[in-house]
Amino acid sequence: MSIANQPLxxxxxxxxxxxxxxxxxxxxLEVSPGEKLVIIGPSGSxxxxxxxxxxxxEEIEEGTICFEGREVGYxxxxxxxxxxxxxxxxxxxxxxxxVFQHFHLFPHMTVLxxxxxxxxxxxxxxxxEARSIAVDILEKVGLADKRDVFxxxxxxxxxxxxxxxxxxxxxxxxxxxxxxxxxLDPELVGEVFDTxxxxxxxxxxxxxVTHHMGFARELADRVIFMESGNFLAQGTPDELFSIAQDxxxxxxxxxxxx
Amino acid sequence: xxxxxxxxxxxxxxxxxxxxxxxxxxxxxQLFRQSSDLMALGDLDGALTLLRQVPTPAAGEEAGPFVSxxxxxxxxxxxxxxTDSAIADCQEVLILFPDNSEARNFVAALxxxxxxxxxxxxxxxLRFLPSLAKGALMTLMLxxxxxxxxxLGGLLIALGRISTLRPVSGTCWFIIWFFRGTPLLLxxxxxxxxxxxxxxxxxxxxxxxxxxxxxxxxxxxEIIRGAxxxxxxGQMEAAKAIGMSYSQAMRRVxxxxxxxxxxxxxxxxFIALIKDTALVSTIAxxxxxxxxxxxxxxxxxxxxxxxxxxxxxxxxxxxxxxxEKIEYRAGIYEHR
Numbered sequence: 001m002s003i004a005n006q007p008l009x010x011x012x013x014x015x016x017x018x019x020x021x022x023x024x025x026x027x028x029l030e031v032s033p034g035e036k037l038v039i040i041g042p043s044g045s046x047x048x049x050x051x052x053x054x055x056x057x058e059e060i061e062e063g064t065i066c067f068e069g070r071e072v073g074y075x076x077x078x079x080x081x082x083x084x085x086x087x088x089x090x091x092x093x094x095x096x097x098x099v100f101q102h103f104h105l106f107p108h109m110t111v112l113x114x115x116x117x118x119x120x121x122x123x124x125x126x127x128x129e130a131r132s133i134a135v136d137i138l139e140k141v142g143l144a145d146k147r148d149v150f151x152x153x154x155x156x157x158x159x160x161x162x163x164x165x166x167x168x169x170x171x172x173x174x175x176x177x178x179x180x181x182x183x184l185d186p187e188l189v190g191e192v193f194d195t196x197x198x199x200x201x202x203x204x205x206x207x208x209v210t211h212h213m214g215f216a217r218e219l220a221d222r223v224i225f226m227e228s229g230n231f232l233a234q235g236t237p238d239e240l241f242s243i244a245q246d247x248x249x250x251x252x253x254x255x256x257x258x
Numbered sequence: 259x260x261x262x263x264x265x266x267x268x269x270x271x272x273x274x275x276x277x278x279x280x281x282x283x284x285x286x287x288q289l290f291r292q293s294s295d296l297m298a299l300g301d302l303d304g305a306l307t308l309l310r311q312v313p314t315p316a317a318g319e320e321a322g323p324f325v326s327x328x329x330x331x332x333x334x335x336x337x338x339x340x341t342d343s344a345i346a347d348c349q350e351v352l353i354l355f356p357d358n359s360e361a362r363n364f365v366a367a368l369x370x371x372x373x374x375x376x377x378x379x380x381x382x383x384l385r386f387l388p389s390l391a392k393g394a395l396m397t398l399m400l401x402x403x404x405x406x407x408x409x410l411g412g413l414l415i416a417l418g419r420i421s422t423l424r425p426v427s428g429t430c431w432f433i434i435w436f437f438r439g440t441p442l443l444l445x446x447x448x449x450x451x452x453x454x455x456x457x458x459x460x461x462x463x464x465x466x467x468x469x470x471x472x473x474x475x476x477x478x479x480e481i482i483r484g485a486x487x488x489x490x491x492g493q494m495e496a497a498k499a500i501g502m503s504y505s506q507a508m509r510r511v512x513x514x515x516x517x518x519x520x521x522x523x524x525x526x527x528f529i530a531l532i533k534d535t536a537l538v539s540t541i542a543x544x545x546x547x548x549x550x551x552x553x554x555x556x557x558x559x560x561x562x563x564x565x566x567x568x569x570x571x572x573x574x575x576x577x578x579x580x581x582e583k584i585e586y587r588a589g590i591y592e593h594r
Contacts, residue, residue, distance in 0.1 A: 057495055086503060094501025104496035108514050108591050118500040121510055150591040163496075170500055 014063035025229035041226035097167030101179040105151040112147040157188030177208040286323040382561040393549030407471035412478025437476035450541040466538040485516035518589035525581030
């Protein structure tokens with residue numbers, strides 16, 4: 001298999017249980033470099049948990065995660081799974097950007113400070129270098145004029161764009177979006193959608209968990225419908241919509257959204 | 259014949275006694291007793307008349323009864339609020355004995371009474387202020403040292419408490435349990451008087467800082483732990499998601515956000531600390547409380563205690579303002 005065809009991310013048999021509840025039930029997934037994958041499905045179907053498992057924010061009970069062909073996150077010691085060393089886990093997270101539903105900007109840092117933080121603290125770049133990276137990226141998300149204000153003064157859409165910029169400053173190979181527009185007022189969804197769209201056009205590999213069908217229709221190479229911890233259906237947007245004609249559950253879900 | 263001689267001897271003896279009386283070599287005890295009896299009956303003027311009978315001694319004569327009588331007269335005059343006569347009584351003594359400290363102090367006290375009230379307070383203040391200021395400086399030193407030590411100790415205890423390592427969190431739980439559960443006074447006694455029996459002898463200042471530091475670290479530990487755990491869990495996740503380690507996330511993201519929440523309760527603790535330093539007066543430290551106590555016991559003057567109260571109030575007021583300023587600065591990012 002050539003490097004080009006090698007999947008960036010490969011999940012095998014991912015299983016996550018919360019006590020009695022199985023949130024993710026033996027899921028397999030391959031994501032190629034440059035692919036835009038959208039995961040939809042009702043609340044509690046395990047979409048967010050799967051995304052968080054990829055970033056190792058959620059510890060899984062079974063399965064393997066391969067990133068760039070390396071198995072990551074867990075080691076076998078005397079026949080039992082253990083989380084990998086903290087340094088190894090941090091190193092993986094540094095290569096995967098994550099954007100949260102509720103932004104989670106650092107409120108005590110300015111916009112510029114938020115975006116500089118990764119390069120400065122994690123990559124240990126000099127202050128000038130981190131600053132110039134941050135300034136460039138803020139320019140790209142259209143918030144260059146907001147760089148010296150604190151997040152409390154921003155609108156929800158602006159906050160989410162800063163959060164995207166913060167993740168991008170680490171030059172990630174994969175971006176994970178966990179319902180990036182769900183906490184926004186409807187009129188603010190557009191600016192965040194446009195920012196993600198621009199990123200997609202530049203060839204960023206991304207997995208987006210969303211209820212916003214615009215992502216699925218306009219942006220996705222592949223859409224996965226997830227329910228009760230399983231992938232119920234997947235395909236290109238057109239394929240999924242045609243599958244939906246025959247599948248009552250998917251049709252019902254899409255009708256509620258549209 | 260023998261009878262006549264003995265009679266004459268007795269008469270001679272009587273005459274000698276009489277003469278002796280007239281010459282001043284009298285036993286004054288009876289006179290003082292009589293004057294005391296009259297005072298007890300409320301006849302102060304009668305007592306004064308008796309006391310005035312004690313003559314001014316000639317050079318080389320026993321002066322004790324004279325001094326006693328004039329000082330007693332001065333006290334009676336003072337009790338009658340006849341301050342001028344009281345001073346005159348003392349002056350009689352001072353003419354003969356300019357160094358008599360009893361008369362001099364009494365004149366000074368009487369002259370003070372003639373001055374207006376504020377003047378007395380002012381002169382007392384000026385008299386007491388130097389030693390109170392020295393005590394206040396020591397109190398301030400103790401407060402500043404404890405303020406430096408206890409937040410660091412508190413942070414360590416807080417991080418230990420939320421640690422997933424059982425022995426660490428257990429130890430920190432024990433420290434908090436012990437130092438919050440026993441009186442500070444007892445802890446100070448143990449460190450200063452108890453440790454020497456284990457071969458550890460500490461100077462009072464060191465013992466005081468260790469005692470106050472440990473006690474306040476325990477309290478601040480719980481406050482800091484609460485503040486850390488009150489920060490939205492998403493902050494830790496966001497920090498981890500950009501690749502930060504636990505300690506980087508704590509240092510750069512979580513702990514800086516606790517400052518604003520910490521200031522009101524920590525300010526509260528530090529105000530209590532300023533007053534708790536008074537307890538170290540029991541382990542041979544001369545700080546503000548001890549200085550005031552010493553002055554009070556020497557001069558029996560309530561002004562010393564009132565001044566100490568004022569100084570404590572000044573200290574707590576200054577620190578209250580400082581804490582409010584810091585709290586505002588720490589939360590400036592929340593202002594729109």
